[in-house]
Every structure is written in C-alpha cells, then in structure tokens.
Amino acid sequence: MPVCLLVSEDDSHKPIQLHPQQPVTLGRGPQTKIKDKKCSREQVELRADCSRGFITVKQLGVNPTSVDDVVVGKDNQVTIKPGQRLYLVNQQYPYRVKFTEDTSTPRSAADLTTPSKRPHQMIREKIKSPANPASTPHTDHHRMSDHSPPPKKTLPSESDKSGSAGHWSQGLKVSMQDPKMQVYKDDRVVVIKDKYPKARYHWLVLPWDSISSLKALRSEHVELLKHMQRVGDQMVQQCPDAHKLSFRLGYHAIPSMSHVHLHVISQDFDSPCLKNKKHWNSFTTDYFVESQDVIAMLEHDGKVTVKDGTSELLKLPLRCCFCHKEQPTIPKLKEHLKTHLPS
C-alpha cells in the first residue's frame, strides 16, 4: 500500500504524511508554518485514499481553499490527485499530493505530475429528485457517467457573510445545485434560468464537471460543449415563443461568474434586469462568442483564445443590434427596442 504525502510546493516545511482514511486537519500553525490570519487553524480536512490515488479535501475555514483555480467552498469537499495543486487559502500556500511506497526517500518534484487515471475532480452525491419530465427535452441517455451533482449548497456562516464560499462569483455553483433552479438536467449538464434574465428567455447550460472558464477548455471538452449546445437548442425548441423569437447561444468572452456557462438568450432583450451598457454590450458585441465558434476554435486550436481588447467592447456606445442605430441612453435604447419586438 502506498503512503500519501502532502508536499509544500514553496518548500516551507517538510512533507506531511497522510495515513490512509485517517482525517487530518491542516491550517495555520507550527506544522505548516503559516501565520496568515486569513488561514484558519483548521482550514481543511484531508483524507487520503491511497488505494485509489487521491485525497479528499474539505474546506473548513471561511476563506477560500482551492484546487488549481477552483475554489472548494466552505463545507464543500473535492478530491485532489497528483498533478493538481492545492492552495490552502487565497491561492496561497501551494501543495502537491504525492503517493509513494517509501516515505523516507521522497523523489523529485517531477514525480508529482504523474498523470491520474481520470480527471475526476469532484466527488459528490447523486441528486435526490429527477428532473421535471414536463420541462425535460428529450436527450440521448445512452450512457451514465460519474459526473454527479454536488451534495449541498455553500452557505457562509452567520458570523462571516464575506466568506469566499459565498462570494458572488461562485453563485452559479450554488444555483446549479438547487433543484428549484434546475429546469433540465442529465448526466453531463444542468440548465437553470438566469437569476437576472436579460431577455424574456434566458437560460444557462452548465456542465457538472467543474470547468472554471473558457480558458480551461481543451480538445477533450469538445463533445461536452457540443452536448451543451444541443441541450441549449432543445431549450429553445420547447420554448412556447420559439416561433416568434430568435435566440443566440454563446459564452461571454470574459465571464464574471466562475464555472463555464452557455447562455441561451432570446433576442428581445425585453427585461427589467437589463440595466446598463455592460449588460447590453456583453450580449450584442463580440464579447458574446457563439457556441459554435467556441467549439470550432477548440477543434481547430485545442484551446479558446480571447482577442486583446475584448473587455473594451463593453464600453462601446449603445447600438441597436437589429438596425445598428446608436442610442444615447439605456432607457432610450429600451424604448427603441420595442419597435423591433414581434407583434
């Protein structure tokens, strides 16, 4: 049976040995030499599964523990495998996990990048209730995977509402888990209504797999993205107004919210939640990247690149997406958009 070592990547102290299935609490203190008050004395609970080659990380502290660039969230747990990096708090204090036969002779750092059998990042419970069949588009259920939804919502403690687990940028991770928000789900994706819809119909398609943003996408995700687009298309098909509204499916080039999400949005932009220039330009300029373009880029280049200056697109003058006439203010734009609405 191999033993598991947690290796401080900045070499601040010697590796910590984790015994199989014995929970170890780690945080600020002499063992880690961490003095940062942002790091709780009991920041994480770690449990090594030596036979399967991963450790489970549960965030106990309020400030964010992360695996690579994905925040775990208070009371959430994820797995970490060799090759991944654990940051104890605030993207600081990096650790690698290492499985070895002999603790007395830890090998070089190169060994730490041993490829894992599967990119199985999050181990989570199965969802309790099935999707509402009435709102469920028909999809191919030809396979079941282990991409199960997470077990519970992330709730910041009453004493600290600014905890990063409850940080606004992590909101989608919470919403996608909430059965009340889900309008469709299968083994790979979940669909929720946008909490602040920018049009009459505005859904988000999210993969169960934790993919932080477009930047993290690789060729291996092509099939998943095609599936997300198919599900998005099906949401449009089942929409009662599909015959009179047009829809676009795409991604924000630089999203504010963590966790890759495909916008499926009707092109009326008739919504009180559409309030400012940023909202408008994020859906009507090249800041909005068509799903098919993302897929094509991934197939062609193996990654998604965002052009320089894309963030500047949000500051462009307000221009009607139908007749391209410039509008001086948001209220005027909204008034103008009514002239393009279907009768």
Added chain:
DNA sequence: GTTCTAGAAC
C-alpha cells in the same frame, strides 16, 4: 454578477 450613490448630463 448586483446594489448603491455621487456627480455628470440634461
């Protein structure tokens, strides 16, 4: 991402 609000624009 939203909310709030100072001050710019009208």
Added chain:
DNA sequence: GTTCTAGAAC
C-alpha cells in the same frame, strides 16, 4: 430640478 451613468462596495 431630474435622469442617468459609472465606479466602489459587496
């Protein structure tokens, strides 16, 4: 005076 935006705070 009111309307509206943009940036800070969350």
